[in-house]
C-alpha cells in the first residue's frame with residue numbers, strides 16, 4: 001500500500017524533515033542613489049545611525065551618472081541634478097527633502113580662473129566639469145549674462161589641473177572645487193552660489209531628490225518610508241554634527257573646521273525661498289538647454305502625507 005500524499009501545508013512546502021521552507025519573498029529594496037561627494041555626507045550619515053541604510057539598495061556614483069540612472073529607470077529614488085530634473089520632470093515627482101542648496105556661498109561650485117574675473121578675455125576658453133549639469137549651466141549664465149563674455153566651452157575631466165590646462169577658466173564642482181577654495185595655488189575662485197545670490201537675491205538649488213512616477217504609483221508606502229528616513233537622517237546629522245565632521249575628517253583631506261564650515265553652508269531642505277530660486281533658475285535655463293519652464297505652482301511633489 002502506498003502511503004497517502006499529505007495535504008499541502010498552509011505554511012508552504014515541507015522538507016523531508018518536516019520543517020517549513022516558507023514562501024519566497026519577492027519584495028525588493030528601493031534602489032536609491034548616493035552622490036559620492038562630501039556634501040551628501042550629512043544626508044546619508046544618519047541612515048547608518050538609524051539602520052535605515054539596510055532597507056535601501058544604495059548605489060553610489062557621480063551626480064551625472066545617478067541622474068541618468070534615475071531617468072532611465074535604473075534607480076527608483078534619489079538625487080538628481082536640478083537641470084536633469086527640469087528636463088525629465090514629466091516622469092518624476094519631487095521629494096520635499098533632502099536637497100543640496102545654498103543661500104549665499106556654497107564653497108564647492110566655483111569658477112576657477114588663471115586671472116582675476118575682470119581680466120578674463122572677451123571670448124575666454126572655459127572648461128566645464130564633466131560631472132556637473134547645474135553648476136556648469138549656472139557658470140554659463142553668469143559668464144554670458146552678468147559678466148558679458150562670449151566663451152568657447154569644452155567639457156573636461158573634473159580635476160582642476162586637467163580642466164585648466166588649455167583654458168582660461170573652469171567651472172568645477174564637489175570635493176575638487178572645495179579643495180581649490182581652500183588651496184587656490186594662485187588661481188582665482190568665484191563662488192557661483194554667492195554670485196547667483198548677488199544677481200537674483202535668491203538661494204541656489206543644485207540637486208533635488210525625486211522618485212520615478214511609476215515607482216511612486218506602485219509603492220507609495222515605500223517612498224514615504226524612504227523620504228521620512230532621509231528627513232530623520234538630516235535631523236540627526238545636524239544634531240550630531242560634531243560626530244559627522246569627525247568621521248569625515250578621518251578620511252578626507254580637509255581640516256575639521258573646514259568641514260564644519262562646509263556642512264553649515266550647505267542647506268538640505270526646500271523652503272518657499274528655495275523653490276523661488278529653483279523657479280528662477282528654471283525660467284533662465286530655457287534659454288540655454290532643453291528644459292521646460294515650471295508653472296507658477298510647480299514643481300510637482302510626491303505627497304508623503306497620504
Ligand SMILES: C=C(O[C@@H]1C=C(C(=O)O)C=C[C@H]1O)C(=O)O
Pocket residue numbers: 035037039063080081082100106108109131132133134135136173174175177206207
Ligand atoms: C553643491 C554642489 O552641488 C552638486 C552640483 C551638481 C551639478 O552641478 O550638476 C550636482 C549635484 C550636486 O551635489 C557640489 O557638488 O558642490
